Amino acid sequence: MVIQSAYQQEQDKLKGTFAEIAKQLGSIGPRYYGDDYVEQLLDEKREENRQRLELLAREPYFGRLDFQENATASPSQLYIGKRGMEQADSVRPYIIDWRAPVASLFYSFTGGEDKVEYEAPDGLIEGWVHRKRNLAIRDRILERVVDSYVRGGENLGVTDEFLLYRLGENKDNRLRDIVSTIQAEQDQIIRAPREKALIIQGAAGSGKTTVALHRLAFILYRYRDEVKAENMIIFAPNLMFLDYISGVLPELGVGNIRQTTFTDWAIEMLEGTVKLTGDDSSEWFALSGHNRNVTSETPGRYKGSLFYRELIEEKLRQYEIILLPQEEFIPWDGKRLTVDTMREWYDGELSRYPFAERIERLIARMKRWLDIAASDIAFHPSGNEQLKNAKKRLQVYVKKLIVPDPLHFYKQLFGVGKSGKSTLDLSGMIPSDVYQTTAFRLARNEVAYEDLAALLWIRIAFKGIDGHRFDHVVLDEAQDASPFQIAVMQAHMKIPSFTILGDLAQGIHEYRGIHQWEELYPLFESEAIAYHSLRQSYRSTTEIIEFANQILSKTDTGLPLAIPVFRSGDLVQVKQLDVDNERISFILEFIRKERSNGMHTIALITRTSDEAKSLFADLQDKEPEAQLMEENQTNYRGGLSVLPAYLAKGLEFDAVLLPNVNSELYGSSTRDAKLLYVACTRALHSLCLLYAGDRSFWISN
Numbered sequence: 001m002v003i004q005s006a007y008q009q010e011q012d013k014l015k016g017t018f019a020e021i022a023k024q025l026g027s028i029g030p031r032y033y034g035d036d037y038v039e040q041l042l043d044e045k046r047e048e049n050r051q052r053l054e055l056l057a058r059e060p061y062f063g064r065l066d067f068q069e070n071a072t073a074s075p076s077q078l079y080i081g082k083r084g085m086e087q088a089d090s091v092r093p094y095i096i097d098w099r100a101p102v103a104s105l106f107y108s109f110t111g112g113e114d115k116v117e118y119e120a121p122d123g124l125i126e127g128w129v130h131r132k133r134n135l136a137i138r139d140r141i142l143e144r145v146v147d148s149y150v151r152g153g154e155n156l157g158v159t160d161e162f163l164l165y166r167l168g169e170n171k172d173n174r175l176r177d178i179v180s181t182i183q184a185e186q187d188q189i190i191r192a193p194r195e196k197a198l199i200i201q202g203a204a205g206s207g208k209t210t211v212a213l214h215r216l217a218f219i220l221y222r223y224r225d226e227v228k229a230e231n232m233i234i235f236a237p238n239l240m241f242l243d244y245i246s247g248v249l250p251e252l253g254v255g256n257i258r259q260t261t262f263t264d265w266a267i268e269m270l271e272g273t274v275k276l277t278g279d280d281s282s283e284w285f286a287l288s289g290h291n292r293n294v295t296s297e298t299p300g301r302y303k304g305s306l307f308y309r310e311l312i313e314e315k316l317r318q319y320e321i322i323l324l325p326q327e328e329f330i331p332w333d334g335k336r337l338t339v340d341t342m343r344e345w346y347d348g349e350l351s352r353y354p355f356a357e358r359i360e361r362l363i364a365r366m367k368r369w370l371d372i373a374a375s376d377i378a379f380h381p382s383g384n385e386q387l388k389n390a391k392k393r394l395q396v397y398v399k400k401l402i403v404p405d406p407l408h409f410y411k412q413l414f415g416v417g418k419s420g421k422s423t424l425d426l427s428g429m430i431p432s433d434v435y436q437t438t439a440f441r442l443a444r445n446e447v448a449y450e451d452l453a454a455l456l457w458i459r460i461a462f463k464g465i466d467g468h469r470f471d472h473v474v475l476d477e478a479q480d481a482s483p484f485q486i487a488v489m490q491a492h493m494k495i496p497s498f499t500i501l502g503d504l505a506q507g508i509h510e511y512r513g514i515h516q517w518e519e520l521y522p523l524f525e526s527e528a529i530a531y532h533s534l535r536q537s538y539r540s541t542t543e544i545i546e547f548a549n550q551i552l553s554k555t556d557t558g559l560p561l562a563i564p565v566f567r568s569g570d571l572v573q574v575k576q577l578d579v580d581n582e583r584i585s586f587i588l589e590f591i592r593k594e595r596s597n598g599m600h601t602i603a604l605i606t607r608t609s610d611e612a613k614s615l616f617a618d619l620q621d622k623e624p625e626a627q628l629m630e631e632n633q634t635n636y637r638g639g640l641s642v643l644p645a646y647l648a649k650g651l652e653f654d655a656v657l658l659p660n661v662n663s664e665l666y667g668s669s670t671r672d673a674k675l676l677y678v679a680c681t682r683a684l685h686s687l688c689l690l691y692a693g694d695r696s697f698w699i700s701n
Helices: 004-026 037-058 101-108 161-167 184-190 208-222 239-245 262-269 280-288 299-303 306-322 339-347 355-377 383-401 406-413 432-443 449-463 483-491 517-523 542-553 580-596 609-619 670-680
Strands: 063-069 076-081 093-097 116-120 123-138 141-150 197-202 232-235 258-260 329-332 335-337 472-475 498-502 529-534 573-576 602-606 640-644 653-658 683-691
Touching (some): 004 037, 076 101, 101 123, 101 184, 141 161, 197 208, 208 498, 232 262, 306 406, 306 449, 306 483, 339 355, 406 449, 483 517, 542 670, 580 683
Parallel strands (some): 197 498, 197 529, 232 258, 232 472, 472 498, 602 653
Antiparallel strands (some): 063 123, 123 141, 329 335
16 A cells, blocks of 8 residues: 655655756757857757756656665665656666667566576576556656555555556547557567567557557667668558657657658659559459358468569569670671670679679670770771771660569569560469459559569569668568568568557458468568467457457457456447437447547547448538548548448547447458447547447357
8 A cells, every 4th residue: 555655755856856857957058050060960969868857857767666786785766667767967877768789677576586587688687576666757747646556565556556547547648658568468569689680569458559669769769870760660551650650769769760661662762653543352252242242262361472473583583684685796797795795794793783783784794895895996087987887887786675663564574565475474374353453453554452562572672672771670460461462561670679569359451461470471481480468458448348249259360369467347238229210329328428428539439431330421510629530531530430340449438439330341251340349449438339230140149
């Protein structure tokens, strides 16, 4: 039990901390606006320090660890915050950065009298924890003090008190950091070596996205001399999700990390040469009926496979051979540059360059050869005329060596733009429906989503990396990505440094995504892979998680069920309403009730986009502040939202209502179950499901 003296002690400490921060802020001095470059750099450092201190002034720390090292007489009180701060005129730390080695004890220590240890730059440090204290400071006010461990005390029933306090808070329109409540299993992932491909299977609400973002902040701190923020990238499912997570890294003091989607990045890398028109797989799925399970290779699964990458690689190897014309260059009678000589250059010293640069260097080599050969005719009466004609012949010759852009090459693989079948044609080598659909698109100068990985792979062969090298990649919702896409990302790295996270139970794009994480293993050496499973769900109440688990248990995914943190709430409502007017009236009453209960974010999650648009139209006059969330939307404003389930993935809301969970909209396919699972697990505190007619098979009676 926390006594008053502990609270007063922390009040006094906080007062002293604010005084120290104010002292350091006052010593920074004014901004510099002159032209001196050195002074500009110094001013930039001062401004970074000012911003860090101003953030510390709002919430300087969140935890205290009393730690006694070996051979010391008494424990030191270590205050841990989102950013570190040294004491003025001293190198002694006043606040420990949460990413520092000693701070790892705050997260990994779960109790006990035994000696503990942590890995420091100078080696292993051992000692004893005497106290672990959680502190909640909001806008300079100390709100809560919780001792989760006191050496020699009973330490009963308080371990999760601070966590539950934080989990009970309502949501706004931004994902928050979890730096004050990182759990031991999460901390293990965050602090893992960067020279790994971390694959994280995380249940809904397990904090996997937040963990990945904190891992980026840790890597920048731990490997500050080896990585740069501008060389790190986050791939997310859509722009709205990126907006939702955009506040976490700045709050952790991290900037300049690019956040994008694979589609946007691919189109940029391809320099706008492609026109993207939909998704072959989703069209295939729609034609097959929405109740059909994916039991065969769809176009997306095929073109996202490593087998398809090998086919592309084989065609690139063939192209490498036929790229050079099979004829010698004759500048004038009696002088010739043989094919064997050019091939020797091409396959020798020039072989390490990508195709485009390789050809450029080959042409430059041919020009030098011609300049040297010109000495043979330098004193000939018609030498100047011969050399002039030779240069014209060379211009004609090198036109045959032009490397096409990736799209033009890709078209050749599908017989587009050629009068006859070339050796590069994939006809007969891949499924006919994949070939025909792709050829049809390419003939209209269009490509599908699943063609992007192949086009980027071709681009690498033609142009190389071009400085687009990653120090670390975070791939969120990775179950919807393909092995080929991840291979493309890996090609832009010196070492595999990945945080790959997702949930196979939420694989609603299974017609193009992966079905098992093992599909990614061939991309990496066995020692470069680390797999983690996060089962603890921190988002929803116990009632909501148990309800969602009933849906998941009926599927054939074979995934372990989520384990809820014991935070009890209202039972999940399931109600039949067959009359539209009754349904709308119930929805309006649900919104009113949840607002009166203090719910800031409320979502009405539908099965399809058309259903969302129809519901939004019905509510517009009655709920003018409601927002319809659609594909390619770039921001999420909070409040009342109407959206389809596939767009809700990754988001979370205080209260969620599903307006029609009947057997027609949510049929017997595993994909329907996954969509329903996604929709239900968006809710933090309140969940309600309505249905007209027969309820979905996935909802238990």
